[in-house]
Amino acid sequence: MSQDLRSGLVELTSRLIQFPSVNPPGYTVNIASFIRDWLGNLGFSSEFREYAKDKPNVIAKVGRGRPVLILNGHMDVVPPGDESRWAYSPFSGKVVEGRIYGRGATDMKGGLAVIMMVFTELAPIIEKRGSGTLILSATADEETGGHPGVEALVRDGVLIGDAAIVAEPSGSHRYYIGEKGLCQVKLVTRGRPAHGSLPILGDNAIMRLVRAIGKAEELINEFNRGIKLPSELMDAIRNSAEVYLEAARASGLNLTLSDFERVVGTVSFNPGVVRGGSKINMVPDYAELELDMRVPPGVSPSQVINYLRSGLSGAADVEVLDTSEPNYTSPNESIARLVHEGIERVLGTTPKPIIVTGATDGRYFRARGIPTVVYGPGELAMAHAYNEYVTVDDLFRTHDVMVYVVRRFFGIEG
Incomplete structure (x- = not known):
């Protein structure tokens, strides 16, 4: 040159x-x-x-x-x-x-x-x-x-x-x-309003959402245990984990190679935005979570969404925000x-x-x-x-x- x-x-x-x-x-x-x-x-x-x-x-x-x-x-x-x-x-x-x-x-x-x-x-x-x-x-x-x-x-x-x-x-x-692919969804819970001094008369949507978030995390962990990654990508996944680990250590974070292999090779779980309630002395009748997940090769966002919907049936509605394969x-x-x-x-x-x-x-x-x-x-x-x-x-x-x-x-x- x-x-x-x-x-x-x-x-x-x-x-x-x-x-x-x-x-x-x-x-x-x-x-x-x-x-x-x-x-x-x-x-x-x-x-x-x-x-x-x-x-x-x-x-x-x-x-x-x-x-x-x-x-x-x-x-x-x-x-x-x-x-x-x-x-x-x-x-x-x-x-x-x-x-x-x-x-x-x-x-x-x-x-x-x-x-x-x-x-x-x-x-x-x-x-x-x-x-x-x-x-x-x-x-x-x-x-x-x-x-x-x-x-x-x-x-x-x-x-x-x-x-x-x-x-x-x-x-x-x-x-x-x-x-990785993108899988962003909204979890929605609904309850019954009441005066904050008598919460027993209501049904708190925020508490419902808290329980639904915990359940959703369990479901994703369960889903991840069944993932089968394309064999030709195993070296690339390990390479990726090494790169991310190097950057993490440079920032003073105490993480391991297996931590990043999981990040690259499984569905991630990040509750990003929570909304609920309108006034401190009211039992909220609506709450929602915007959940960001990244999906590895070999998995489709639709599989993740269907798994969540099935596992959260009756606990929360799952609405799709954005996906990419x-x-x-x-x-x-x-x-x-x-x-x-x-x-x-x-x-x-x-x-x-x-x-x-x-x-x-x-x-x-x-x-x-x-x-x-x-x-x-x-x-x-x-x-x-x-x-x-x-x-x-x-x-x-x-x-x-x-x-x-x-x-x-x-x-x-x-």
Whole structure:
């Protein structure tokens, strides 16, 4: 990687951070226009695809025919929070001692800059050789579900290919092959109101909810004992547990490897929001809990919901809030093997495939049957944090690996 490319990648990452594409509201007009102009100045045409007002997606394609490789990154970022807690302005893109600071530096303006650079470097070769099609997609709304972003683009056939790389932060020495699914439900209990001084005349919905929460936790623990995980993912689950354990120990938490193996390989249980009652001297007749659960590969959210409904019958109603299926790409798929090989050959280290507990836009590609790997600069622990940064070295390393992978994918020597 030449010095000009290196400085260009740092400058591009910093410039992307300077667009405050905060979600909500998640407007991407300004940053999308910058990307379109940046590509245009280098001789590449691109188009806007907009499914929600002021949230355009940018799509650029080169080459023809198959195979088709998609390089994807999202443009939106989470809010910066209390700006007084930042060492540098959250949208400065300031470069200090080998780090580029700002909201979205890790999640994922750094990854977006990498795939933009890789696209413009290799597109002329792919175009000239006619060895397939390379697609760059800078997309909207990932931080709130990706519905007018990757989900819509895949649904409409705009983003369809033989493989995809999503440049979310994995760190240059790791790659993600899958993610847990989402299962968010509401537990609702109802009672009978009465004066608080005579609670015996009423039926307290909050007390009913407390008992229902305890029962729900027992049911999930029982459900987890019967889970059978896909055998080809066992190494990835252990790898994931090791990564999370390392981060926990760095934070001073006294947890074990088996603790995190359970977190990755079972249905998690997190009561997130409780509501109930309207006045201290009234027996409440209504209470509810918003319950967040993450579901491992091999399990469907519908199985979890049905199990809860059966076990809580008569104790609480179970209402569905949001779900998404767990998903993964086999570590034996060509794109996964290429990324693995790229990290080994370029960085000289043995990488480990990971299953993550959160969700990315990769789930929409996988749902369409597109083998997908998440690989990009930055550490997951930095995402959404104060003083978020991406290191310059990690940008360079992921760039070089990505170039290797894309070249090999299209059979380009050199």
